[in-house]
Amino acid sequence: xxxxxxxxxxxxxxxxxxxxxxxxxxxxxxxxxxxxxxxxxxxxxxxxxxxxxxxxxxxxxxxxxxxxxxxxxxxxxxxxxxxxxxxxxxxxxxxxxxxxxxxxxxxxxxxxxxxxxxxxxxxxxxxxxxxxxxxxxxxxxxxxxxxxxxxxxxxxxxxxxxxxxxxxxxxxxxxxxxxxxxxxxxxxxxxxxxxxxxxxxxxxxxxxxxxxxxxxxxxxxxxxxxxxxxxxxxxxxxxxxxxxxxxxxxxxxxxxxxxxxxxxxxxxxxxxxxxxxxxxxxxxxxxxxxxxxxxxxxxxxxxxxxxxxxxxxxxxxxxxxxxxxxxxxxxxxxxxxxxxxxxxxxxxxxxxxxxxxxxxxxxxxxxxxxxxxxxxxxxxxxxxxxxxxxxxxxxxxx
Amino acid sequence: xxxxxxxxxxxxxxxxxxxxxxxxxxxxxxxxxxxxxxxxxxxxxxxxxxxxxxxxxxxxxxxxxxxxxxxxxxxxxxxxxxxxxxxxxxxxxxxxxxxxxxxxxxxxxxxxxxxxxxxxxxxxxxxxxxxxxxxxxxxxxxxxxxxxxxxxxxxxxxxxxxxxxxxxxxxxxxxxxxxxxxxxxxxxxxxxxxxxxxxxxxxxxxxxxxxxxxxxxxxxxxxxxxxxxxxxxxxxxxxxxxxxxxxxxxxxxxxxxxxxxxxxxxxxxxxxxxxxxxxxxxxxxxxxxxxxxxxxxxxxxxxxxxxxxxxxxxxxxxxxxxxxxxxxxxxxxxxxxxxxxxxxxxxxxxxxxxxxxxxxxxxxxxxxxxxxxxxxxxxxxxxxxxxxxxxxxxxxxx
Numbered sequence: 163x164x165x166x167x168x169x170x171x172x173x174x175x176x177x178x179x180x181x182x183x184x185x186x187x188x189x190x191x192x193x194x195x196x197x198x199x200x201x202x203x204x205x206x207x208x209x210x211x212x213x214x215x216x217x218x219x220x221x222x223x224x225x226x227x228x229x230x231x232x233x234x235x236x237x238x239x240x241x242x243x244x245x246x247x248x249x250x251x252x253x254x255x256x257x258x259x260x261x262x263x264x265x266x267x268x269x270x271x272x273x274x275x276x277x278x279x280x281x282x283x284x285x286x287x288x289x290x291x292x293x294x295x296x297x298x299x300x301x302x303x304x305x306x307x308x309x310x311x312x313x314x315x316x317x318x319x320x321x322x323x324x325x326x327x328x329x330x331x332x333x334x335x336x337x338x339x340x341x342x343x344x345x346x347x348x349x350x351x352x353x354x355x356x357x358x359x360x361x362x363x364x365x366x367x368x369x370x371x372x373x374x375x376x377x378x379x380x381x382x383x384x385x386x387x388x389x390x391x392x393x394x395x396x397x398x399x400x401x402x403x404x405x406x407x408x409x410x411x412x413x414x415x416x417x418x419x420x421x422x423x424x425x426x427x428x429x430x431x432x433x434x435x436x437x438x439x440x441x442x443x444x445x446x447x448x449x450x451x452x453x454x455x456x457x458x459x460x461x462x463x464x465x466x467x468x469x470x471x472x473x474x475x476x477x478x479x480x481x482x483x484x485x486x487x488x489x490x491x492x493x494x495x496x497x498x499x500x501x502x503x504x505x506x507x508x509x510x511x512x513x514x515x516x517x518x519x520x521x522x523x524x525x526x527x528x529x530x531x532x533x534x535x536x537x538x539x540x541x542x543x544x545x546x547x548x549x550x551x552x553x554x555x556x557x558x559x560x
Numbered sequence: 561x562x563x564x565x566x567x568x569x570x571x572x573x574x575x576x577x578x579x580x581x582x583x584x585x586x587x588x589x590x591x592x593x594x595x596x597x598x599x600x601x602x603x604x605x606x607x608x609x610x611x612x613x614x615x616x617x618x619x620x621x622x623x624x625x626x627x628x629x630x631x632x633x634x635x636x637x638x639x640x641x642x643x644x645x646x647x648x649x650x651x652x653x654x655x656x657x658x659x660x661x662x663x664x665x666x667x668x669x670x671x672x673x674x675x676x677x678x679x680x681x682x683x684x685x686x687x688x689x690x691x692x693x694x695x696x697x698x699x700x701x702x703x704x705x706x707x708x709x710x711x712x713x714x715x716x717x718x719x720x721x722x723x724x725x726x727x728x729x730x731x732x733x734x735x736x737x738x739x740x741x742x743x744x745x746x747x748x749x750x751x752x753x754x755x756x757x758x759x760x761x762x763x764x765x766x767x768x769x770x771x772x773x774x775x776x777x778x779x780x781x782x783x784x785x786x787x788x789x790x791x792x793x794x795x796x797x798x799x800x801x802x803x804x805x806x807x808x809x810x811x812x813x814x815x816x817x818x819x820x821x822x823x824x825x826x827x828x829x830x831x832x833x834x835x836x837x838x839x840x841x842x843x844x845x846x847x848x849x850x851x852x853x854x855x856x857x858x859x860x861x862x863x864x865x866x867x868x869x870x871x872x873x874x875x876x877x878x879x880x881x882x883x884x885x886x887x888x889x890x891x892x893x894x895x896x897x898x899x900x901x902x903x904x905x906x907x908x909x910x911x912x913x914x915x916x917x918x919x920x921x922x923x924x925x926x927x928x929x930x931x932x933x934x935x936x937x938x939x940x941x942x943x944x945x946x947x948x949x950x951x952x953x954x955x956x957x958x
Contacts, residue, residue, distance in 0.1 A: 211882030211890040243907040276875025277908035464953055471954020477674025484609030492609040509641040510675035549947035555862055556869020
């Protein structure tokens, strides 16, 4: 089987270790390193409150190149004042010495509980161990080390040919609670051996995030530490992609595929989730209307519990659309669950309850809302709301 | 004990019967009648989708006077097309004949499942029975008949003296899911024997709703059928309140007290809730900032599950403030749970976990967020998010 994840592209090594931040002895420190300086780009949380490790990365990304990404789970390194900034700087400095680069070439991530300082003794020891374990096979260990309440590591990759060159994109992601559109959805690191300019890499990342990470919602919360980072080291040897054109579009398509695969995994692994829900909107008048309606439906606890209970209660779907803030004519709206129409022109239509039940019992449920008042199509992924979500989040800190 | 609820003021009768719309034989049809035409005002859902009974009331309220309010539970009379409008008209016509007024003098409400037609045979029989049972002691029966997933009937009243006249305000409310600010929070009917002009009644209702019904959130969903109606029949004999002044302010204060008491009951009886949560914001720069932040915290499933689990995870509170859309300086924010400071200047402060646990275990939890960047104070009530919420809403329709 071909390699997947962040070590799939040429010239990337990774590792993941248990340094003791998580009390359960699970992996909690990930390191991803490119053999040579890589062009980098990032998208960061829009939350007004920003974690200290995140703030470090926002600054470091400005250089446009990076060698390494270090991410710990179990502690968000957020809301602890200047100590948190100092700890982030020390973490980057430690990695730089181990990898042989400048501190500014190290991007950071911290995810976990807010309001507690990083245990720097554990980070120090852990980074040394992680550095010694760096390997071309270490992607899955790294993916595991960034997990918080995730139930499985999330990795994806795509390989494509263009102009006689083979280009690989790999990625990992974490985060199953505090997930919502507008970036700040999770932590994801993507690597590629493509040779691509900073500007085009940034553009491709934003294009891909827009159809993937910004199209998932678990509970509507956006965290203070979330980001997606991409590193491109150029080892595929292709002529540099520095403008729009077939080479760029091939890269963007592959990047979108990786990002969408990771985003779907995030929604599917939403805290306590038993089902992936895909909500499609068709024939919306404009993108903003589509966005408002998709978000309201995906965030509605009433919709999410109904799907969990396999209850074809489409009234909650049109209700959520109605309070979304979008202006539209509800009397033109059609709603389907899977292929079954349940509402036509804003009104109930008779449907086969047994067939609907079968659709709702599946692990993936598709809801389609056809507005019949425009041409815009969009979609979002979310998950059902379950008792396990309540249990997980009633005792996360303790 | 003095009477409370909608039959507390002079000249109001009410009743509540089980007409068979609810399958469990519980009361599902309420009637409230004023002996003489009453001045009326109303506030209606902002949901783009509007139920047929609600649309009727929005039209009828325009006359400025009403004699009766009829409300059924168990069926929302929404999203069923022109049939729903016809059913609403027939329901109002039936009441008008029974009470002896015009159909336009009858306000309606329907609450329950969307997408099903009202069973008009049951409504017909039920209204006749309800009409026969109208009584000055029937307020609680009416309050019971408008319940859906509520676990207790909600009634409140205030009696005050002004200028030698005794004025009474009574009210009832229902609705424990699909509750959120911006009206459309629930169904509430308020009655009063005050003599007050339409304009001042409308103004007082909006003022009261702003500090009560618009300050509660159970799950962020707003329904298609929700409204608050007020009827003032003038039987207290006070000189008409037709301008601002001491008489108006005394009325508005009493109305606010009734509305706040009902609103707190709604939040406390949130679906599956075990705790009332009051969130206070202090020293906000402006009302909109306060509103955005309070809403985000009250809607956050992560905050609501943490409080349910008695976990003093204040990081989720500042996180919700951070993604609320409000612009502010997080480094000035203080957060307290009850009287215990847990965050100062945006940073963790050490606190006594045992004392925090005691505060979080109480049936009412107060969270205070002091922004230290202005002078605006506001508050919102919500409840915790529990497994019972998921259970109730996973099988509401079936």
